Amino acid sequence: MSSHGxxxxxxxxxxxxxxxxxxxxxxxxxxxRSLILGALAVGETTVTGLLEGDDVLxxxxxxxxxxxxxxxxxxxxxxxxxxxxxGFSEPDNVIDCGNSGTGVRxxxxxxxxxxxxxxxxxxxxxxGRPMGRITDPIALFGAASYGRQGGRLPMTIVGAAxxxxxxxxxxxxxxxxxxxxxxxxxxxxxxxxxIEKEATRDHSERMLAGFGAQITTEDAPEGRVITLTGQPELxxxxxxxxxxxxxxxxxxAAALITEGSDVLVPNIGLNPTRAGLFTTxxxxxxxxxxxxxxxxxxxxxxxxxxxFSDAMQGIEVPPERAPSMIDEYPILSVVAALSSGKTVMRGxxxxxxxxxxxxxxxxxxxxxxxxxxxxxxxxxxxxxxGAGGVPGGATxxxxxxxxxxxxxxxxxxxxxxxxxxxxxxxxxxxxxxFVPLMRRLGADLAGG
Numbered sequence: 001m002s003s004h005g006x007x008x009x010x011x012x013x014x015x016x017x018x019x020x021x022x023x024x025x026x027x028x029x030x031x032x033r034s035l036i037l038g039a040l041a042v043g044e045t046t047v048t049g050l051l052e053g054d055d056v057l058x059x060x061x062x063x064x065x066x067x068x069x070x071x072x073x074x075x076x077x078x079x080x081x082x083x084x085x086x087g088f089s090e091p092d093n094v095i096d097c098g099n100s101g102t103g104v105r106x107x108x109x110x111x112x113x114x115x116x117x118x119x120x121x122x123x124x125x126x127x128g129r130p131m132g133r134i135t136d137p138i139a140l141f142g143a144a145s146y147g148r149q150g151g152r153l154p155m156t157i158v159g160a161a162x163x164x165x166x167x168x169x170x171x172x173x174x175x176x177x178x179x180x181x182x183x184x185x186x187x188x189x190x191x192x193x194x195i196e197k198e199a200t201r202d203h204s205e206r207m208l209a210g211f212g213a214q215i216t217t218e219d220a221p222e223g224r225v226i227t228l229t230g231q232p233e234l235x236x237x238x239x240x241x242x243x244x245x246x247x248x249x250x251x252x253a254a255a256l257i258t259e260g261s262d263v264l265v266p267n268i269g270l271n272p273t274r275a276g277l278f279t280t281x282x283x284x285x286x287x288x289x290x291x292x293x294x295x296x297x298x299x300x301x302x303x304x305x306x307x308f309s310d311a312m313q314g315i316e317v318p319p320e321r322a323p324s325m326i327d328e329y330p331i332l333s334v335v336a337a338l339s340s341g342k343t344v345m346r347g348x349x350x351x352x353x354x355x356x357x358x359x360x361x362x363x364x365x366x367x368x369x370x371x372x373x374x375x376x377x378x379x380x381x382x383x384x385x386g387a388g389g390v391p392g393g394a395t396x397x398x399x400x401x402x403x404x405x406x407x408x409x410x411x412x413x414x415x416x417x418x419x420x421x422x423x424x425x426x427x428x429x430x431x432x433x434f435v436p437l438m439r440r441l442g443a444d445l446a447g448g
Contacts, residue, residue: 062091173350254441370385
């Protein structure tokens, strides 16, 4: 059973050419942050192009529970009337963040320095994910947390009555951890600093500055030092959300591996802390080009054109690139399976604590489809079988993970035999229009 209702099996069969324009949804990371920062601003923030997947909608519900007014008009524009930094009120009920690790971790940070209490839960997948990486740093501000064994949801956070600023070195590269600490620092007096040894996606820093926070970033011998001055009055903004590069990864990859394909994916955010997959694909020999490059709302944007590429070669992906493409390794492993030679992905242990253990999920599914895999705690190696060379013919477990489900459906579009996923329901958390969009391009998807 899926947390979203009865399991919805879906089968992908070898498709003819995928052609046309793929209008993917708005960026999930920016959508979450737009709602949270809008709720912490004074006045009305408007958001156009918000991703209306389950994850983001759960964050919108949470902001209402904390006292912000959040509405959507008939034109699809979202309006957030914020309560100001430190203005959150205590929710009446448990906050259910569904499948969203980003949502729950950022919201925990945002409320940790306000003297209120909130209890958080989520679906079966989210209840299995570690929250200690958030509760440890927010404890330094003075917040207390009470959860299940292993620091797992359901969890109650008691916000700090007299928060203090902190200086925190992130123990792993994680934009969620960094962002949670910065959001907590908003309502702490003085300066809060986050030091990260490896740069991660910087949407929070860009958006905090856009909302009027005093925030600086500098490179130092110890790493990237982000300094935030607490207790600002955030100014409301009009935000146009660029389209999500993590969602774009699926039609792009499907076009690269499906014979005869030519797909345009417009208006994709190409923040350098998010674009590692596209760099990697081009290094593998993908026919992937950036058109109409521009800047919108402080974020680099371009139209991506992907054409079938039958001569892609496996490479060793630099481990330092992992933070810029951590969500894209599942679909990269599918492209690797349909390339020639060996693709080595190191420094990816973070994949083991995502919505599922993504290394294990992809390894087992690819093996079932006839691909040779090697793995250890921090590494996934795919031995490619060349364009059209993957046998397929298996049913793969999605494990309540949207990216696993979409990755195996893309594999089925190019494998010799159909590939089934046991439950396509979780796709709605991040890419609710995935199936109709891919069918319009020419994909043969049955079920759901």
